[in-house]
Amino acid sequence: GENVEQHPSTLSVQEGDSAVIKCTYSDSASNYFPWYKQELGKRPQLIIDIRSNVGEKKDQRIAVTLNKTAKHFSLHITETQPEDSAVYFCAANGGSSNTGKLIFGQGTTLQVKP
């Protein structure tokens, strides 16, 4: 069935360093790949997304890359800051039925040390 794998589960970086989180998906029909940030006790919030007709998208310090052939996509955060500390989830849409539902990865806990 549909599945999204996310790595690593935890990531610790020094402030100012870069952080990379990687995801793979199983459904070749998926065409929408969002990334959500969830702070402790808060709701998940969209930070960036990419669609299958684009290979890369950037928004200030955040970028996402997509390799449809290999069925993987990655989140890149540059110049990390302490406020970037949170849990990050990748997701892919359930493309086979195109219902809009999102399948989420297991999450990556990012810690940015000042």
Add this chain to the structure above:
Amino acid sequence: EAGVAQSPRYKIIEKRQSVAFWCNPISGHATLYWYQQILGQGPKLLIQFQNNGVVDDSQLPKDRFSAERLKGVDSTLKIQPAKLEDSAVYLCASSPAGYPGELFFGEGSRLTVL
């Protein structure tokens, strides 16, 4: 614009008891989702509504979970009887018609089953 509203925020019950969660999506959003988020995991879709019809409930444990979306606006998720493994945050999300696209999440209802 008001966000997705959920209540209650917290609920503690004994196993075998029942509980109900309520969600009011963003005005005009046709699609409503209930996700279950167990501690340390990514959100898992339980049920998806399009207006007041069910689109996907393939992962809803129908022997104990039920959900409805009367009049295509707010929704209720019920668990009866609850099990220990139902302890989780129940997230409601909504999205406008036409997908795939961003899901807007509520703050969630945290359930503890003792």
